[in-house]
Amino acid sequence: DTEVTQTPKHLVMGMTNKKSLKCEQHMGHRAMYWYKQKAKKPPELMFVYSYEKLSINESVPSRFSPECPNSSLLNLHLHALQPEDSALYLCASSQEGGPPRGEQFFGPGTRLTVL
């Protein structure tokens, strides 16, 4: 299995709602990532988990709360979001330690709309 899966594919939520995005991989990767991508822009790193521990937080607002329950799963909990948080949220995973094949494998993303 060489795939990163993300659910849901689309999510519409109000500013007072609480929702969660889910990501799963079964490649044995020990690093997992959340990115945010606005239209016509490159992905921007939000969080990195390494061996199930948060290793990088790119100064993301606390209304985004990541969680890594085990080495295959990554969640992003959303609460009190703003309309400007509407974007494509991408999950990725990689082998720990980088090259020779340090590429990050990306999921298809969750398209989030905040009303």
Place this chain on the structure above:
Amino acid sequence: GESVGLHLPTLSVQEGDNSIINCAYSNSASDYFIWYKQESGKGPQFIIDIRSNMDKRQGQRVTVLLNKTVKHLSLQIAATQPGDSAVYFCAETTKGFQKLVFGTGTRLLVSP
């Protein structure tokens, strides 16, 4: 031709042409670079990578060139096909290969 403006830079080519997509990276300390292809509605897909101790690497129909002196990366696609139409991002890594920083992206449009 190539255009830059309020939208993504776009490269329009005919099927069968060779395409060259350019990228200027920002961090002289970056030592690993990746090209990703992103089709509409999908996540980025790995194309080819190169380490900073190399200046050229070839894959199937693709070649990446790295010029560290001017911090420039290019992706060459031979015999471009309509299926190559997508947005292409270069990415550089720092912080032990975990922090992947993407370039602005180039849209490639291939006409049959």
